[in-house]
Amino acid sequence: MGNELLIGKTLDTNAHWLAKRITVLGLKVRRMTTVGDDLDEISSALKEALGRKPKFIILTGGLGPTFDDKTIEGIAKALDSPLKINEEARRMIEEKYEQYIREGKIREYELTPYRIKMAKMPEIAEPMPNPVGTAPGVKITLNETTIIALPGVPEEMKAIFDEYIANLIRKAAGDVTFFEAAMLSTGIVESEVAPIIDEVMKNNPYVYIKSHPKAAEKVPKIEIHVYTTAEKADVAKSRLSNVVIQLSELIESKGGKTTPIKRSD
Amino acid sequence: MGNELLIGKTLDTNAHWLAKRITVLGLKVRRMTTVGDDLDEISSALKEALGRKPKFIILTGGLGPTFDDKTIEGIAKALDSPLKINEEARRMIEEKYEQYIREGKIREYELTPYRIKMAKMPEIAEPMPNPVGTAPGVKITLNETTIIALPGVPEEMKAIFDEYIANLIRKAAGDVTFFEAAMLSTGIVESEVAPIIDEVMKNNPYVYIKSHPKAAEKVPKIEIHVYTTAEKADVAKSRLSNVVIQLSELIESKGGKTTPIKRSD
Numbered sequence: 458m459g460n461e462l463l464i465g466k467t468l469d470t471n472a473h474w475l476a477k478r479i480t481v482l483g484l485k486v487r488r489m490t491t492v493g494d495d496l497d498e499i500s501s502a503l504k505e506a507l508g509r510k511p512k513f514i515i516l517t518g519g520l521g522p523t524f525d526d527k528t529i530e531g532i533a534k535a536l537d538s539p540l541k542i543n544e545e546a547r548r549m550i551e552e553k554y555e556q557y558i559r560e561g562k563i564r565e566y567e568l569t570p571y572r573i574k575m576a577k578m579p580e581i582a583e584p585m586p587n588p589v590g591t592a593p594g595v596k597i598t599l600n601e602t603t604i605i606a607l608p609g610v611p612e613e614m615k616a617i618f619d620e621y622i623a624n625l626i627r628k629a630a631g632d633v634t635f636f637e638a639a640m641l642s643t644g645i646v647e648s649e650v651a652p653i654i655d656e657v658m659k660n661n662p663y664v665y666i667k668s669h670p671k672a673a674e675k676v677p678k679i680e681i682h683v684y685t686t687a688e689k690a691d692v693a694k695s696r697l698s699n700v701v702i703q704l705s706e707l708i709e710s711k712g713g714k715t716t717p718i719k720r721s722d
Numbered sequence: 723m724g725n726e727l728l729i730g731k732t733l734d735t736n737a738h739w740l741a742k743r744i745t746v747l748g749l750k751v752r753r754m755t756t757v758g759d760d761l762d763e764i765s766s767a768l769k770e771a772l773g774r775k776p777k778f779i780i781l782t783g784g785l786g787p788t789f790d791d792k793t794i795e796g797i798a799k800a801l802d803s804p805l806k807i808n809e810e811a812r813r814m815i816e817e818k819y820e821q822y823i824r825e826g827k828i829r830e831y832e833l834t835p836y837r838i839k840m841a842k843m844p845e846i847a848e849p850m851p852n853p854v855g856t857a858p859g860v861k862i863t864l865n866e867t868t869i870i871a872l873p874g875v876p877e878e879m880k881a882i883f884d885e886y887i888a889n890l891i892r893k894a895a896g897d898v899t900f901f902e903a904a905m906l907s908t909g910i911v912e913s914e915v916a917p918i919i920d921e922v923m924k925n926n927p928y929v930y931i932k933s934h935p936k937a938a939e940k941v942p943k944i945e946i947h948v949y950t951t952a953e954k955a956d957v958a959k960s961r962l963s964n965v966v967i968q969l970s971e972l973i974e975s976k977g978g979k980t981t982p983i984k985r986s987d
Contacts, residue, residue, distance in 0.1 A: 465742025477730025522913035648787040
């Protein structure tokens with residue numbers, strides 16, 4: 458969330474990090490939306506998202522003290538639930554400023570309206586301590602959906618996610634985990650690889666295969682990724698290795714070559 | 723668009739590049755949405771976007787020959803306009819394969835259903851030649867909105883945008899251009915900078931100011947960006963320099979320091 462994303466100043470690494478973490482925790486990310494620091498845009502995007510009834514909606518950015526930090530106000534508007542000072546959040550913020558005094562980072566502090574703003578949230582919201590910065594995260598548990606608002610500063614976002622959210626996501630996902638294999642196909646063009654992928658995917662219903670041309674199609678070099686989600690690692694691994702063998706044989710029968718790709722992360 | 727974005731495999735540099743280009747061409751990007759390779763998700767996201775009546779909707783990715791390239795089908799579904807083979811697009815694709823034969827990249831070619839797929843589009847669509855790859859871009863001019871579909875391979879997306887779209891955007895923007903200045907504030911925390919930004923923005927209605935804490939707030943280092951859009955460069959520049967002076971004076975009066983930031987691009 459934020460104008461800096463919409464003017465192409467900042468690359469949205471927060472969405473990327475969250476998508477990867479959530480996928481590996483076993484849930485499926487269905488949509489990512491970026492809006493600016495605009496109350497109506499935030500609340501209408503949130504209402505649309507609530508209408509799709511996801512288990513989680515995670516918002517990042519816009520929790521700070523400045524006028525253009527409008528995320529919580531946008532949530533309040535979408536839920537039609539007025540902002541009130543949350544006493545627990547106010548305490549978290551006071552503790553932070555007292556810590557900054559002890560650390561010599563500030564000399565004194567006052568709970569100005571700008572600072573109090575970070576403690577205002579809808580009545581049903583729960584604040585989550587920010588281990589790295591000042592603004593608390595916010596969690597709102599509705600019937601079908603949990604709304605989570607995290608700061609936009611990446612270290613703060615990641616710290617609150619790992620401490621308070623990762624567990625919720627894993628629990629919601631059940632005992633399912635995500636597995637992946639990758640290979641490189643060279644020597645045949647993507648439109649020749651396409652029917653091969655089709656055939657292998659038809660024969661392997663629990664596996665998803667995606668091709669990524671590594672340059673324009675004129676240089677025939679295609680990364681192929683194979684995904685599955687399973688409760689047991691050995692089931693997933695044997696599914697993936699079967700699919701890799703089938704793909705390799707078919708690609709080689711068309712004159713292509715395949716090599717496995719080692720995962721870097 | 724694409725599952726690789728939703729699983730956090732690929733960082734969405736296409737959206738970032740487009741946002742920057744469109745902003746500098748003078749239009750405002752209001753929303754960016756990422757969905758997976760799913761027909762219903764694509765068509766429902768497109769319908770929602772059409773409901774907001776923007777001048778342009780730009781889709782990237784999903785134009786290739788494989789089964790999971792579903793963008794054009796998603797557009798057809800949203801517009802309730804069936805897919806037909808576009809003869810101009812078919813010719814563009816044939817010319818590409820003939821070029822690949824001349825360049826020795828393939829030995830022969832056949833217009834398989836996978837290749838013909840790249841020529842199928844709603845009847846009112848116009849194909850745009852792809853200078854770098856095979857799949858043509860697609861442009862659909864409706865009453866209020868122009869829908870543009872570009873390939874997901876960055877070089878192809880950029881080439882078609884620069885050749886066929888940039889001019890349309892500049893024309894739609896009129897004689898308006900976007901200007902920006904940036905400064906670094908050190909020594910005071912964001913919640914002390916916030917009221918300063920508020921005051922300066924109130925005194926300068928055509929200027930937008932945004933603060934970006936460079937680390938958690940405990941390290942008081944804040945980048946401040948000042949934006950304006952204007953028809954004349956000298957008007958914009960004097961607006962920005964006035965605002966930078968006002969901000970610097972107020973920040974320094976609170977014990978902070980400011981330094982200008984040179985733009986790297």
